[in-house]
Amino acid sequence: MKSTKEALLISGLIITVIFLTSSCGSNSENQNSDSSLEDVDVISIAEITPSKLSDVVDDIGYTALKYHPEHRAYRIDKVLIEDGLIYIFDYYSGRSLSVYDLKGNFQFAITKPxxxxxxxxxxxxFLIDKSNIEVLDARGRLIIYNENGIFERSEKLPFVAQAFSKVEGNYLFQTGKIPNELGENGKSCEVVQYNLETKKADCQLEIHNGKNPHSFKERNILKNIGGITYYSTYFNDTIYRKQGDKFTPRFIMNFSSNALPDDTFDPKKSNRDLIGTPNDNKDKAYHTPNLQGNTDLLLTEFRNNGIYRLIYDTKNELKTVLKTTSENNVDGGLPLYWSHTVSNRDIIMIIDSDYALERASKLKEEKSQFNEKEQAFLDFASSLSIEAPLVMIAYHLK
Known part of the structure; x- marks a missing residue:
């Protein structure tokens, strides 16, 4: 089990991009529809000096998720916190949804592969709507369970989708850039609005670059954040927001001269050439969205010879960049490897409990005297049951 866990952690941190889903750099302008310049916030990444964790985070809280025999989620693909419950879905390894309360008590699981x-x-x-759990299946189906994880019904979709969200009773689906005729005059649609009752489909964003040679799964690319629906894909420097019946650019990440070569997304290039370009240009920067946030915060990620997290405090107009492997100099615990979700001003990471125990052991080897926060982390680790499968870590932003 331990070797499997280590492999999962390493695989989450290694830069292995094996697909192409959209354009980047100047090509994002091809998808600009009616958005005025006043509506677009250009974020100059090169002008933001990466911060230390202690520059951004002032406190870290820990919650052990208690053992239960029905828990099978170890690789964390998506986390939602809704109405006092934590929903953790492992799409591939355990193929299971585990639900806990905020104190770490197991509630129930859905294990229906x-x-x-x-x-x-x-x-x-997957998403939570009025306590119902809605799962998007690769077969082009929605499977709906009630608030206790009991199956209610399934709905067949007229298309295959890779991601979805729900706005005022209508669904928004990202088609994975699979060719379709959902757009105007039969054009392929990238984001489609669909009503289950009327079966009406309306294209919200057409496909401008349809290359998607692999089925690699993106995460958190279509999200409702603070009452706004955002959308972005790998390699596209633009984050769109839904306005009326279409998506228009809201944020553009400017990597300036450090962006991927201009010819990276030449439609004449073969898929084989496209796949290798990011690995051949590891010193170059490109957007790999992991959209999280709330009314005051927006988070996403990008590659630049490593994985970096952009934290945009939209209320105070503060932009911060953190490398995901930056040393935890707040309490000596684990770095903020992943941002699985955001709760108020806490960035939430769910991780295997073994890594918390290992880090505590190493901290005690590194030094003999500890400050108050380091001691609090060590006290938590010493009280951690070896049976606890996961730990929820809350990094509180200043």
Whole structure:
């Protein structure tokens, strides 16, 4: 089990991009529709000096998620916190959703991999709506469970989708850039609005670069954040927001001269050439969205010879960049490897409890005297049951 866990952690940190889903750099302008310059916030990444964790975070809280035999989620693909419950979905390893309360008490699990009417073959995305749990299956189906994880019904979609969200009773689906005729005059649509009752589909954003040679799964690319629906894809420097019946640019990440070469996204290039370009240009920067946030915060990620997290405090207009492997100089604990979700001003990371125990052991080897926050971390680790599968860590922003 330990080797599997280590492999999962390493695989989450290694830069292995094996697909192409959209354009970047100047090509993002091709998708600009009617957005005025006043509406677009250009974020100059090169002008932001990466910060230390202690420059951004002033406190870290820990919660052990208690052992239960029905828990099977170890690789964390998506986390939602809704109405006092933590929903943790492992799409591929455990193929299971585990639900906990905020104190770490196990509530229930959905473990339904398979091909039956109440089962999911391969999970693409999930959301919580009015306490119902809605799962997007790779077969182009929605599978809906009630607030206790009991199957209610499934709905067949007229298209295959990779991600989804829900706005005022209508669904928004990202088609994964699979060719379709959902756009105007039969053009392919990248984001489509769909009503389950009327079966009406309206294209919100057409595909301008349809290359998607692999089925690598993006995470948190279509999200409702602070009452606004945002959308972005790998390699596209633009983050769109939904306005009326379309998506228009809201933020553009400017990597200036450090962006990928201009010819990276030449439509004449073969898929084989496209796949290798990022690995051949590891010193170059490009957007790899992981959209999180709330009314006052927006988070996303980018690659630049490592994985970096952009934290944009929209209320105070403060932009911060953190490398995901930056040393935890707040309490000596784990770096902020992943941002799985945001709760108020806490960035939430869910991680295997073994890593918290290992880090505590190393901290005690590194020094013999500890400050108050370091001691609090060590006290938590010493009280951690070896049976606890996961730890929820809350990094509180200043």
């Amino acid at each position: 398979g091909q039956g009417p109440d089962q999911y073959l391969e999970v693409q995305d």
